[in-house]
Amino acid sequence: MTELPSEYHRRLPYGERMSAEPLLGTPFFPFEGDVEVVRLADPVLPEPPRAGEDGGRQCVKCADPEGFVIWRDEQWHLKAGFEASGLPFVAVLEPREHYRLDNLPAELTATLGPMIQRVANAIRRIDSVGRTHFNRWGDGSEHFHLWFLARPLGMMQMRGAMIAAWDDMLPKVPDAEFAANAQLVAAALAEDGGEPIGAGLPDAE
Ligand SMILES: [Zn+2]
Secondary structure (H helix, E strand, C coil): CCCCCCHHHHHCCCCCECCCCCCCCCCCCCCCCCCCCCECCCCCCCCCCCECCCCCCCCHHHHCCCCCEEEECCCEEEEECCCCCCCCCEEEEEECCCCCCCCCCHHHHHHHHHHHHHHHHHHHCCCCEEEEEEECCCCCECCCCEEEEEEECCCHHHCCCCHHHHHHHCCCCCHHHHHHHHHHHHHHHHCCCCEECCCCCCCCC
16 A cells, blocks of 8 residues: 555554444435445545546546536636536536646636525526535546535435435436526526527427
């Protein structure tokens, strides 16, 4: 194994299985019964390059800048419809230019907060949505992106981080309904600027 970089790393039991016990029976954990946790893998150092980094795959966002875009302004675009979703709506907010979080210019960091508010409010207009969750992971692609996940109204089991797992497990939203939701979100965003884009989505009719 690579030399371990910190005391934290030296403490971890590589190759062993953690117990799922702390999660079992908690309100947000969607599994019960005998759950076997995968074995803890060794750290990979240096970390492999993400898409868009030197030595990594091409940035898919920059290779296809129009793909799945449902709304855009001069700085940002919102994408949706990459794959069938179990949640009422899933979207990604990205700067139109290739930046990481740590080198995002001041003119973009200044509008990031207002954009989060606008996207969350727009998604909440969908009648099946109770609240809009958002997350930045960023371990797959270097191009800065924020995920927005619509938590269905009243579905209190789906609060918290496991909402991403529920998205994979719930029955898929029909294409026409998802497209109608996307049009509603794009139109709501456009009320405060930018333009709705229809490309990449199935017809709502
Ligand atoms: Zn990019």
